[in-house]
Amino acid sequence: MIRFNCDYCEGAHPRILEKLLQTNLVQTAGYGEDEYCREAADIIRRLCQAPDAAVHFLVGGTQTNLTVLCAALRPWQGVIAAETGHIAAHESGAIEATGHKVLTLPHRDGKISAAQIASTCAAHWEDATHEHMVMPGAVYLSHPTEFGTLYTQAEIKEIRAVCDRYGLILFLDGARLGYGLAAAENDLTLPFLARTTDVFYIGGTKQGALFGEAVVLSNPSLDQNFRYLIKQRGGMLAKGRLLGIQFAELLRDGLYFSLAGHAVQLAQKMRSAFIEAGFPFLIDSPTNQQFPILPDTLLAKLGEKYAYSFIERVDEHRSAVRFCTSWATREEAVNQLIEDIRRN
């Protein structure tokens, strides 16, 4: 069985494990206050051209989302997100468990627009009874989105302007950021994100690390006492060095980006095969996740050899599914899948 169902089916890139082995018996301080974390944070600040940004390392995405939003929001505020946003749909109510409402907006290919956000805020403030509703306090974007789609610089600048107008924190979930930056049509960059968002993160878990997300806080008011929250919410790794070692290795010489490029290239190859075979897509994704609509008969056959994720039933005979590639996907595995699609 070959797994295309997600992008976290394997361990870590061999260079990561090698580095963990090399450094294994070096003694360091705990809780992320070691040399490896400092080095990794410095590399990230350099790549972001953000010498004053604070960088923190957390273990996973849900943990990062809830910790950042807990720091960003006051008790009477909620966070605006696409109804398909990870915090709205797939985190078991993690944000609500911190006391905050997720204010969902209808999505378009997984994305929300500046106009939607502005109109939500305008509606809130124009309502005479706004104190009886949840005040928008932050915007959550994911890039790529949960459907593998991308925001443009122009779109994010517009959203930034709305955030400035209404006093909102802008937070970008980059759990798959590398796969976004590696896409042909992408125009975002790390420096752009560092200067345009208040906080974003560079995902490691799905992109070559064993685990780990690197949070970049450009807004200094968010960094105030952030480590207390990391500890309180259970995200402070005793051996924080494990995060520093991994991110330093991934980012020191571009490994992170080349791994992402590999995954995206294979996903696009797979995509072409689906197109050639005449299959439509639920959503057109330029990144490592592909959402073809396939006949159930074909899915049954493919299911004997490949794992994929079910997304939704489209009609009586067809379903939309997800095939993912990752840094670890072997070209032969994709070739074999393509052959099986063609042969169908």
Added chain:
Amino acid sequence: MIRFNCDYCEGAHPRILEKLLQTNLVQTAGYGEDEYCREAADIIRRLCQAPDAAVHFLVGGTQTNLTVLCAALRPWQGVIAAETGHIAAHESGAIEATGHKVLTLPHRDGKISAAQIASTCAAHWEDATHEHMVMPGAVYLSHPTEFGTLYTQAEIKEIRAVCDRYGLILFLDGARLGYGLAAAENDLTLPFLARTTDVFYIGGTKQGALFGEAVVLSNPSLDQNFRYLIKQRGGMLAKGRLLGIQFAELLRDGLYFSLAGHAVQLAQKMRSAFIEAGFPFLIDSPTNQQFPILPDTLLAKLGEKYAYSFIERVDEHRSAVRFCTSWATREEAVNQLIEDIRRN
């Protein structure tokens, strides 16, 4: 600089890293639903002689404590703990952040007694205004305690009886459980803990793993929907296999216990040296943490070569400090310290 300040200064036992390398490219399902986790859970159930226990793997201690207590308590309940208990003293308010009060009791060598717990509960229920106070709903013990001391079977059985009388969940924090089980005077066993507590955990982070705590839930009502909470509170590792692989390796053939034995033996050697040199102890610990009271002049000298933790000032010239050994401590390092103590 040789670090004796804590027991998580290094990475993991080489066998762990080797196993991570061997399994690195095997594809598995995510979120702890893989073969490695199943194997590790089976080993734990066997070691605990608890075929019906549920076993879950989490990344760290604070995360485990808050997730377990969130599952164990209803909104009007609090958890009884020693004032020195980790949840009361060193988790940044993690339990309160889930909405629950920690009901602290004075400790004796880091421990609390059945009599204290009974009297707290009796006082609560006898008070005519008990609805205006926090109802005790669980008891939190740590073994070894934060001062390296141990509960006996007799003590825990008494506490269990009080828990039964007052409807309390009994939860034992085993972040350093191995170091407790390896102590000469210890009489607890895994089967005893599995049948006497509602829930306890076997700590990995401080005992040979990169990270990880294995939660053993004997009370089936606690297991109901526990995975929702792990996810919601940010503790569900995408590559859950990393936890399964580590615990299977540690527990398959007793590695966990021999590593703990190594640390305890070195700590006792260090302890004898302090005693021989005429230094008293803040607390008498039979495990891997030692709390000598030392002259500040000696501490200054030792501080040039060794890292230790400051605990408290004892008088004008002396302080209590903590020296820890771990699975990774080298005998030569301890020998060198001993020499430096003697030479003093």
Added chain:
Amino acid sequence: MIRFNCDYCEGAHPRILEKLLQTNLVQTAGYGEDEYCREAADIIRRLCQAPDAAVHFLVGGTQTNLTVLCAALRPWQGVIAAETGHIAAHESGAIEATGHKVLTLPHRDGKISAAQIASTCAAHWEDATHEHMVMPGAVYLSHPTEFGTLYTQAEIKEIRAVCDRYGLILFLDGARLGYGLAAAENDLTLPFLARTTDVFYIGGTKQGALFGEAVVLSNPSLDQNFRYLIKQRGGMLAKGRLLGIQFAELLRDGLYFSLAGHAVQLAQKMRSAFIEAGFPFLIDSPTNQQFPILPDTLLAKLGEKYAYSFIERVDEHRSAVRFCTSWATREEAVNQLIEDIRRN
């Protein structure tokens, strides 16, 4: 200015104030443990034909909603509600502040159906990743709804069956319950509600009392320790007697129902006038709230003499608004409004 904008513009029915005066200097125990509360609870149990129900008195609606749901839900659960439900739309995130998500469903005239609830639950449990989502744990209905519409016995029985199938608590918000029971087309009764829901409340604030909601808990598991929660969430009135006195007075001889009847009758009179004048309604309501769609020119004119609530813009020239009657509405005020509508 005559206020039709809401149904809590005045104080209380004179008999209530009279009773407060009469009993003013009688000394009682605090916190709802007095004779008046016991009497009122007994009357309610009798009216509900529910001798075993627990009855608690709280001050207001949001307070009641958040306290009941906090008792009903476990941390991993959310409550299903119409997107227009008061807890979803107008309580400043009170439910989320207790850590729980409101799982909203599209409404039809303010109502949700058994089929919608069943399909939400089915979708949750069929999803392979349901642990990554919020488990439905309760259903929130309001009767009358926020749009003044009514559920039938048949509809609620169907919803009850779905709740039984999926283990959901059924909670009915009766902030305006009297106005619902007084409607011509209503077929609900207090005994029906007591035996069909797990918990509902009889609203006093909007129906003749100074304030107060009487919670009827038929499900004994919900009553366990409910008073702790009332206290903890700030809803335990020191002089609880004020609630008992008011509800006893309202319910002893049917005053509550005749006041509600008065309000509904005047609202229907107003409704007929809108219909006769050719104005459509946003939603057809048989209770004390009316939602006509009126030309902005007429609204401007009416606005000089009457207060009403703005609901939504319908087209370029017209808006939907809300006119309410209450136990305190004078017939002459309605007659004057009707004349002004006719004269328009």
Added chain:
Amino acid sequence: MIRFNCDYCEGAHPRILEKLLQTNLVQTAGYGEDEYCREAADIIRRLCQAPDAAVHFLVGGTQTNLTVLCAALRPWQGVIAAETGHIAAHESGAIEATGHKVLTLPHRDGKISAAQIASTCAAHWEDATHEHMVMPGAVYLSHPTEFGTLYTQAEIKEIRAVCDRYGLILFLDGARLGYGLAAAENDLTLPFLARTTDVFYIGGTKQGALFGEAVVLSNPSLDQNFRYLIKQRGGMLAKGRLLGIQFAELLRDGLYFSLAGHAVQLAQKMRSAFIEAGFPFLIDSPTNQQFPILPDTLLAKLGEKYAYSFIERVDEHRSAVRFCTSWATREEAVNQLIEDIRRN
């Protein structure tokens, strides 16, 4: 049975009820946005010589405490309080339910000192692992305390200085403020409190009103969006006017202060009788609560005619109890009690 067990055994001062009757059918806006609330707030600002203070009216004490502290604290902060403080001892974990720890200090006659607070803060910030503990964010005082004792201006100024040094919000619970201000030895004033604390409240529930606490926010940063929190936490009374009417009546011409004076005078008369009869006190209180230590035999006899509160057992034969007077206590009742004490 004559009740001396608390100071909320009756309804309200007759002038309050009269005013409620007079204004009963006047129509007003809801939620505290009416003329009566505005008038009462203006009176309070005038009495406090604080023209810029924000004034909000809430129903009860626990509700007020939790709402204010929720506004004052960030998620990583806790509130410092005496271990006997109401928020620590008698609010069912209300503060913890908002996610915050109560950092308790040993009390002296119900009070805490600037030195204790300073030393708690110093200890926090000096600890190398302070991020693993709860950051002090506010100080909670009650005046009079739960033992009827008083702070002096000098003491509160010292506490204010510590708060300034460590960035703490200073919050004073005035549930019985009038009884404190009326005591012979008191030197606090409303203007002093308004300029020295960040927020305090003037209690109505125990001092002549049916219910109600008037919150005075001198620190404008706390007022930001405070009404959202009042609503969210269930404290926004639909008929907010009821609070405005009561406070305006109590404070317009000094009724509040003369009622408090009445209670304190009777309490001191009772106190003299206990002293004359040779009974010691648990704590020496100059306000309306008295804490004599009495033989159990006498208590049994008194218990047939009078209700009092049990505080604690002092020795085998004696207990400390509480006798309260209030605005409503009749002089004859006190005289009768005194006679019964003398006759003993």
